[in-house]
Amino acid sequence: MAEAVKTALVVGATGVIGRGLMQHLDGLPDWHAIGVSRRPPAESHSAWSRYLAVDLLDPDDAKAKLGGLSEVTHVFYTAFVDAPDQAAQVAPNLALLRNCLEALDPAAAKLQRVVLVEGTKWYGSHLGPFKTPAKEDDPRCPPPMFYHDQEDFLRGFAEARPWSWCALRPQTVCGFSLGSAMNLMTLIGVYAAIRKHQGLSFAYPGKAAAQRALYQVTDAGLLARGQVWAATAEAAADQAFNLTNGDFFRWQNLWPRLADFFGMDAGPVETQRLTETMADKAPVWDEVVEAHGLQPNALESLAAWPFGDYCLGCDYDVMSSTTKIRQAGFAEVLDSEDMFLRLFAEFREARIIP
Numbered sequence: 001m002a003e004a005v006k007t008a009l010v011v012g013a014t015g016v017i018g019r020g021l022m023q024h025l026d027g028l029p030d031w032h033a034i035g036v037s038r039r040p041p042a043e044s045h046s047a048w049s050r051y052l053a054v055d056l057l058d059p060d061d062a063k064a065k066l067g068g069l070s071e072v073t074h075v076f077y078t079a080f081v082d083a084p085d086q087a088a089q090v091a092p093n094l095a096l097l098r099n100c101l102e103a104l105d106p107a108a109a110k111l112q113r114v115v116l117v118e119g120t121k122w123y124g125s126h127l128g129p130f131k132t133p134a135k136e137d138d139p140r141c142p143p144p145m146f147y148h149d150q151e152d153f154l155r156g157f158a159e160a161r162p163w164s165w166c167a168l169r170p171q172t173v174c175g176f177s178l179g180s181a182m183n184l185m186t187l188i189g190v191y192a193a194i195r196k197h198q199g200l201s202f203a204y205p206g207k208a209a210a211q212r213a214l215y216q217v218t219d220a221g222l223l224a225r226g227q228v229w230a231a232t233a234e235a236a237a238d239q240a241f242n243l244t245n246g247d248f249f250r251w252q253n254l255w256p257r258l259a260d261f262f263g264m265d266a267g268p269v270e271t272q273r274l275t276e277t278m279a280d281k282a283p284v285w286d287e288v289v290e291a292h293g294l295q296p297n298a299l300e301s302l303a304a305w306p307f308g309d310y311c312l313g314c315d316y317d318v319m320s321s322t323t324k325i326r327q328a329g330f331a332e333v334l335d336s337e338d339m340f341l342r343l344f345a346e347f348r349e350a351r352i353i354p
């Protein structure tokens, strides 16, 4: 018997995580997808059978647009509002999730599961050295951290309802998106291109100790496959799971391979704050775009430098245990160094970077 078609509501469908999920669902015959964000997607997939422009910060807009979606069987929540600091991120990110579910739930009688995306900051990876490898039942980091508020709300909201929830905790999601606050791939790609255009080396911009520390990332495609597993597997109900590529690497080993890819000298470490050193580089990027006939993407839509300072500046190990999700049934792993080279080749092919 053919599997019943499931309807996904992908909230934050144009972000680095949501876009990867939309692409994945696009290839699955038993899924329909409805994408939600404020701005429309830059490209169309067949899965965009329906796209809804919704401002989830506005409860009335959420009710008007989501309040009649009776066909939704699964919610993939991947929206994010940036704010100057962790404390300021809490209220808008909690409001977004609350407005979304309070608007949708009364109509969505077929809803089976809500899959939330959290991250390794759950454990305090952004605050300094933390217990590694981090396990799902390790203590939460001290507040403020909006993942905690979102999960507490989701658990409470789901309690009195017939559907279940699942939370995934990836680290540094690598895929393609425009205008994301957190996209390390495009950030490294434009950093390399700008430095090369200026005749500079591909110097590692973080601290030397950060280049030596162990780090982990999550491929957006692998995460999308994990999200679908999280939405449908019995073992994933009402649980949180770490989800990374399953390996660890050191930037000092990867950086020369990336330098080769960009046709640059890796150079010595040049510790800097990208937020400051790249602040005035938009005109240089425009020259790069012109010189190489690239897609005309503005620098600020490809690189949010504070995120680069965070990812490349962790001078302590950033490691999650993925044992729990593997034992529960999602065992896919990727070689992260190979993933970087594959994704950069895709960005080059798409004329996003030279």
Ligand SMILES: NC(=O)c1ccc[n+]([C@@H]2O[C@H](COP(=O)([O-])OP(=O)(O)OC[C@H]3O[C@@H](n4cnc5c(N)ncnc54)[C@H](OP(=O)(O)O)[C@@H]3O)[C@@H](O)[C@H]2O)c1
Binding pocket: 011, 012, 013, 014, 015, 016, 017, 018, 036, 037, 038, 039, 040, 054, 055, 056, 057, 078, 079, 080, 081, 096, 117, 118, 119, 120, 169, 170, 171, 172, 173, 174, 177, 179, 180, 181, 182, 183, 184
């Ligand atoms: N990226 C990473 O490396 C990473 C790693 C670990 C965890 N995470 C977590 O994963 C989640 C998603 O992150 P992401 O990096 O995929 O985010 P992102 O690339 O910034 O995408 C955010 C999405 O939310 C939408 N959105 C923002 N405000 C909205 C609003 N008011 N109404 C409706 N839609 C809205 C955005 O579209 P519009 O702006 O057009 O509305 C976009 O589609 C976050 O909780 C993040 O902390 C991310």
